[in-house]
Amino acid sequence: MIEVKDLRKNYGTNVAVGGISFQIERGETIGLLGPNGAGKTTTVAIISGLLRPDSGEVLIEGRAISGDSDPLKHKIGLVPQDLALYDELSAHDNLSFFGALYRLDGPALARAAAAALDLVGLTDKAKEKVGTFSGGMKRRLNLAAALMHDPDILLLDEPTVGVDPQSRNAIFDNLETLKKRGKTLLYTTHYMEEAERLCDRVVIIDHGKVIANDTLHGVYRLIPAANMLLFDLDNAEGMSLDELRGLPSVRSADVTGNNLRVGVGNLSTDAPAVLQWLQSNGRAYSHVVSERPDLETVFLNLTGRKLRDS
Amino acid sequence: MMIALRALVRKDLRLFFADRRAVIMSFVAPIVIASFFGYIFGGSQTQETSKIAVLMVDQDASPISTAIFADLQANKSLDVKGSGLDAARESVRKGNAALAVIIPKDFGAEAGRAFFRPEKKPEIAVFYDPSHSAEQQMVQGVLTGSVMQVVSKEMFSGATGESVVKESLAAVDQSAGLDAGDKRSLHDLLQSVEQWNQRARATGATGGGGLSGGVRMPYEVREEAITARTGVQYNGYAHSFGGMSVQFILFVGIDVGIGLLLQRQRGLWKRLRAAPLSRGLLLGSRAISAAITSMLVLLVVFGFARVVFGVKIEGSMAGFIGVCLAFSFMTASFGLLVAALGKTPEATRGLSILVTLIMVMLGGAWVPAFLFPQWLQTVTMFVPTRWAMDGLDAMTWRGLGFSAAIQPIGALLLSTVIFGVLAVSRFRWDAEG
Numbered sequence: 001m002i003e004v005k006d007l008r009k010n011y012g013t014n015v016a017v018g019g020i021s022f023q024i025e026r027g028e029t030i031g032l033l034g035p036n037g038a039g040k041t042t043t044v045a046i047i048s049g050l051l052r053p054d055s056g057e058v059l060i061e062g063r064a065i066s067g068d069s070d071p072l073k074h075k076i077g078l079v080p081q082d083l084a085l086y087d088e089l090s091a092h093d094n095l096s097f098f099g100a101l102y103r104l105d106g107p108a109l110a111r112a113a114a115a116a117l118d119l120v121g122l123t124d125k126a127k128e129k130v131g132t133f134s135g136g137m138k139r140r141l142n143l144a145a146a147l148m149h150d151p152d153i154l155l156l157d158e159p160t161v162g163v164d165p166q167s168r169n170a171i172f173d174n175l176e177t178l179k180k181r182g183k184t185l186l187y188t189t190h191y192m193e194e195a196e197r198l199c200d201r202v203v204i205i206d207h208g209k210v211i212a213n214d215t216l217h218g219v220y221r222l223i224p225a226a227n228m229l230l231f232d233l234d235n236a237e238g239m240s241l242d243e244l245r246g247l248p249s250v251r252s253a254d255v256t257g258n259n260l261r262v263g264v265g266n267l268s269t270d271a272p273a274v275l276q277w278l279q280s281n282g283r284a285y286s287h288v289v290s291e292r293p294d295l296e297t298v299f300l301n302l303t304g305r306k307l308r309d310s
Numbered sequence: 311m312m313i314a315l316r317a318l319v320r321k322d323l324r325l326f327f328a329d330r331r332a333v334i335m336s337f338v339a340p341i342v343i344a345s346f347f348g349y350i351f352g353g354s355q356t357q358e359t360s361k362i363a364v365l366m367v368d369q370d371a372s373p374i375s376t377a378i379f380a381d382l383q384a385n386k387s388l389d390v391k392g393s394g395l396d397a398a399r400e401s402v403r404k405g406n407a408a409l410a411v412i413i414p415k416d417f418g419a420e421a422g423r424a425f426f427r428p429e430k431k432p433e434i435a436v437f438y439d440p441s442h443s444a445e446q447q448m449v450q451g452v453l454t455g456s457v458m459q460v461v462s463k464e465m466f467s468g469a470t471g472e473s474v475v476k477e478s479l480a481a482v483d484q485s486a487g488l489d490a491g492d493k494r495s496l497h498d499l500l501q502s503v504e505q506w507n508q509r510a511r512a513t514g515a516t517g518g519g520g521l522s523g524g525v526r527m528p529y530e531v532r533e534e535a536i537t538a539r540t541g542v543q544y545n546g547y548a549h550s551f552g553g554m555s556v557q558f559i560l561f562v563g564i565d566v567g568i569g570l571l572l573q574r575q576r577g578l579w580k581r582l583r584a585a586p587l588s589r590g591l592l593l594g595s596r597a598i599s600a601a602i603t604s605m606l607v608l609l610v611v612f613g614f615a616r617v618v619f620g621v622k623i624e625g626s627m628a629g630f631i632g633v634c635l636a637f638s639f640m641t642a643s644f645g646l647l648v649a650a651l652g653k654t655p656e657a658t659r660g661l662s663i664l665v666t667l668i669m670v671m672l673g674g675a676w677v678p679a680f681l682f683p684q685w686l687q688t689v690t691m692f693v694p695t696r697w698a699m700d701g702l703d704a705m706t707w708r709g710l711g712f713s714a715a716i717q718p719i720g721a722l723l724l725s726t727v728i729f730g731v732l733a734v735s736r737f738r739w740d741a742e743g
Contacts, residue, residue, distance in 0.1 A: 004510075009395075045580070047578075047585065048584045049582050049583075050580055050584060052740070055434070063728060067588075068583075068586070068589055069590050069591075070586060071586055072586075073584065073585065073586040074586060078580065080577045080580045080581060081577065082576055082577025082580070083576070084576060084577040084578045084580060085578075086321070086325065086578070088325055088328040088329070089328075093324075096317075096441075097317050097321050098581065098585075100313050100314055100316070100317030101317060101318075101582070101585035101586075101587060102585060103314065105312050144579065146581075193552040230340065247717060298670050308423045
């Protein structure tokens with residue numbers, strides 16, 4: 001469906017994208033992950049036709065976008081990171097406007113607006129001005145605006161930035177619905193848990209280059225500590241971390257206050273050894289959970305460097 | 311394409327009318343300011359014009375000074391009041407009077423003598439407010455005429471004149487320095503004046519004819535304002551409404567540019583560029599909506615001027631519409647240029663307002679361009695607002711035909727093309743990643 005071939009884009013001496021290649025199959029959801037400034041937004045901008053690459057190409061169903069008014073753009077719906085909406089207009093009028101840009105008119109336009117509002121749960125707010133909406137409602141409408149022309153491909157550039165957990169869940173629900181309808185989704189984020197919930201595969205980029213392109217399980221397999229065990233200890237004072245780290249099943253161990261964080265490879269085979277060690281050392285705990293490593297951990301393991309802020 | 315174009319234009323117009331500040335600035339502000347300027351610059355010429363406040367300090371109290379006082383008071387352009395010397399100086403200093411005229415003691419007698427003999431002329435002091443130098447020159451002209459008329463009248467028919475003539479005749483007869491021929495001629499002249507006065511007194515004629523009315527201007531001025539047609543009065547509101555329309559429509563142009571920059575800042579530009587729309591359609595729709603807004607402003611502002619102040623299109627209606635359309639297009643491409651050259655909305659707004667005000671000033675919207683120095687008038691020929699003003703003036707109060715609109719329309723369309731080409735060539739099309 002989408003073929004990204006050796007994309008390169010420089011801004012002066014700054015390399016924004018330095019040779020990125022990946023493919024997305026029809027109906028697939030891909031997470032494009034990376035720290036701020038990794039080149040995610042530039043990659044999305046090139047795929048959607050907003051930017052011309054210095055070299056390389058993007059093929060949509062085997063064909064490159066050939067100009068500003070290329071009908072191929074009808075296949076793409078862009079959800080920008082910014083809330084690209086007119087605050088002065090109502091939700092319905094915003095959607096009608098963006099639909100008309102794709103030649104929708106009359107009853108077809110009205111139907112598309114109603115369907116998009118319904119999907120994001122804003123039907124009862126259709127006549128209200130967007131300026132009065134909460135951040136979460138605007139995010140949902142931002143998504144709806146990209147759906148007006150019923151595109152096959154959705155490019156989502158961090159669509160949950162700055163929203164509350166409830167709105168984030170609502171957006172995830174919307175995206176899962178779209179996924180079930182067979183849409184192809186490219187989702188940029190720097191949250192592993194978002195990718196885990198939505199994506200079939202992740203492409204991790206840094207400094208404009210792909211550093212991993214696999215399923216999440218595949219990525220986790222690359223990391224020694226694929227699972228984290230988090231303990232709330234009654235008392236962590238005087239605990240020998242070196243001894244714990246010396247266990248064959250333990251990949252990492254750190255203590256902050258009474259919170260112990262232990263990295264293991266395989267949860268089912270390695271966790272019992274850790275629990276046994278704690279018991280034999282008289283370390284009682286009131287709570288324990290396991291979690292997947294976050295992007296910070298993945299990134300550190302893949303590159304040996306910490307995530308950059310910019 | 312038409313669906314998208316219609317949607318883009320309609321959206322721009324809806325956003326414009328949703329912005330109360332923009333509507334007030336575009337429609338109400340030009341009407342209010344143009345009404346004010348039109349009123350103070352003469353309006354429809356039916357209202358009474360303000361008089362120049364003049365104080366008169368008469369230290370002479372002679373028939374001549376009294377007559378000058380009365381003559382000045384009769385002038386409809388002046389508001390003349392008597393005053394003491396110190397009070398007059400203080401009033402002028404405080405700005406309560408534009409100037410004060412001080413007629414010194416013995417002015418009447420000394421002016422009479424100076425009329426016939428080369429003696430020292432008496433001085434009339436004029437205190438004036440330096441910020442009213444134009445009024446000072448005008449009053450000085452009126453004063454000169456008044457003094458000449460009153461003094462000459464008194465010399466040829468008044469009591470002061472009789473004694474001055476006798477005194478002068480005696481002085482001429484006793485003069486040793488005069489050439490014999492000159493002395494004879496001067497003696498005959500003064501004797502003739504004395505006989506004239508005696509005959510006039512004997513017949514009781516005081517103002518019947520000849521010089522008894524004093525030395526008067528040897529001509530009369532017939533004033534005729536050349537407007538659209540004979541009998542059509544100049545309407546100052548026509549120029550002020552044209553000027554303020556031009557100014558505030560250019561502000562609409564700035565809003566067009568700022569609007570595009572805001573779209574870029576808010577990410578809307580990405581969404582527009584992601585749609586299958588040509589660059590021509592994106593910028594063209596903006597230009598069309600700006601031109602429609604500009605035309606609406608012109609029609610509303612001139613409509614108000616027509617209804618309330620009687621401003622008429624005395625010239626060619628087609629020419630008026632042509633100038634309005636051409637100026638609207640120019641405004642639209644000016645707005646695109648603002649967007650093309652601007653970086654951020656905040657920084658661009660201040661700079662473009664400054665440029666606009668300079669264009670408006672040079673265009674003669676505030677004060678007529680003929681008041682500028684010659685070199686500056688030449689420069690203004692390269693400023694599109696000058697052509698807009700000339701075109702609107704020509705089609706409104708000057709009442710000229712369509713041919714007079716062709717040059718302004720051409721100049722405005724040329725400006726449209728220049729601004730448009732510059733805008734398109736400098737426009738940042740890429741939506742940043």
